[in-house]
Amino acid sequence: MSRAALLVSLLLLAAPGRPGAGSDQDQDHDQEHGSKDPPHSQEKGPGHSHWSYEDREHWYVDYPDCAGTMQSPINIDITKTIFSPQLRPIQLSGYSLPANQKLKLRNNGHTVLLELPDSLAITGGYAQQYRAVQLHLHWGSLSGHGSEHTVNGHRFAAEIHVVHYNTRYDSFKEAMVHPDGLAVLGAFLEVGPRENPYYQEILGHLYKIQEEGEEVLVPGFNIAGLLPANLKLYFHYNGSLTTPPCYQTVKWTVFNQTMLLSHDQMSILVKTLRNDDGKPLQKNYRLVQDLHGRRVLASFQTTLVSARQLPSEGPSSSSFHAGDVLAVLFGVLFAITAMAFLLYIYKHRSQNTRLESPTKSKVIYTAASTENTV
Ligand SMILES: [Zn+2]
Structure with a gap:
């Protein structure tokens, strides 16, 4: 399907007068990367979408973009990254939320997803400004790691994605079909010696949303605490949503610094939720995709010997x-x-x-x- 056709179908989805579906409910529907399913997948009711991680090799049948040449995630080969001095530190604004501002936390059958108010924004590091929509996590199982991106072939225990859309568009839905539409901030999670209080703001509520479609309101907190303290060191490349419909409209930032969770926190993340089959929701990550000649930029000199400096413009x-x-x-x-x-x-x-x-x-x-x- 061409992008124009996809756009048309999305516009049809957004059209007023759709029975029983306010735009709120539309947005509440599967938002793994904020993604929407085509109409036929909604037969099982709101909150359900028919794709699964077991079936990831066939996503392209219903979602042709999944077979594209700018797909995510990717392996980041440090020796092939290109140092770009133009990559300025990522700046976040409005990320510290008061406890009386409640946020919706949901098990959508693919991940745990925290809805974010659009007062959160990326105000530096990108050429344009981006508003936050939601964040979610990817993880493995008790026996295996489950980050989506890998670095030099190494898979981390888990990965957080904070999804934003370009403020030049009126909504996430409109932005997601444009090449400059989305910005996702990604960070790796690993097991460390201490409990992470920011992640506990999410993990402490997982037991209330064990079944697919369940949701709970959680108090606001400093969302920036879920991301590394060092927002200067990161990798950047152009890619896609890592779930259907796999639109190739994401400008990715993957931070170099990893986040630490306690061993107990990591097992709660891995063990608590169930998918639509009532099975443990685990290994919800997509395998790395071919770069197809894409270049991965680094905001810092990765190694003195191998890092090549990006020829800048001007x-x-x-x-x-x-x-x-x-x-x-x-x-x-x-x-x-x-x-x-x-x-x-x-x-x-x-x-x-x-x-x-x-x-x-x-x-x-x-x-x-x-x-x-x-
Ligand atoms: Zn994701």
Whole structure:
């Protein structure tokens, strides 16, 4: 399906007069990455969507974008990242919420999702401003890690995604079909020695939403505490939603610093929720996708030896090209000099050969040997 066709179907979904469905309920429907399902998937009622992680190799049948060439997640190969000094620290505003502001926490059958008010925003680090919509987590099982992105092939225990949409669009739904529509902040979770009080604001309520579709209101807290303290060090690339409909409209930020949860917190995350089959909701991550030539930028020098500096635009770009031209020029000059030198040596040696020839004859013409044979 073309993007235009998808847009049309989304507009149809958003059209007024749809029976029984206020726009609120629409937004409440599966929002893993805020994604919406096409109409036919809503037969099982609100909150349900028919795709599953077991079926992830076939997502593209109903959602063609899932077979695209800019899909997420990806493996971040540190040695191939490109240092870009233009990547400024990520700045968050409005992330600290008062406890009297209640937030909806929901088990949507694919993840635990916390709805966020649009007063939260990314105000720095991106070329444009983005408003928050929701955050959710990806995890593994008691025996295996479950982050979506990997770094040098390493999978972390879990991963948080905070989903935002570009303020140039009126809504998340409108933004999600545009190439510059979405920004997702991702961070890795690992097991550490202490309980994490910010994650406890979510994990402490999971037992109330064990079944798919259940939701609970939780007090507001400092949402920024769920993300690393260091917002300067990150990777950046263009990708997609990691769940259907896999729209390729996400500008990804994956932080370098990881978040620590206690062992008990991690097992609560992994063990508590169930999916629509009543089975444990586990391993809700998509496998890494091919880069198809995409470049992953780093806001910092990953290694002094391997990190290549991104040729930037503007004056420094032209100086980069001038350097190239000079290098080629010197190369050619060197080659000419070397050729001339070799030619000189060759000529010189040819002359020597001609001069030496009589000498050699002289050796053969040794009177003594003749004398000896006599
Ligand atoms: Zn996600």
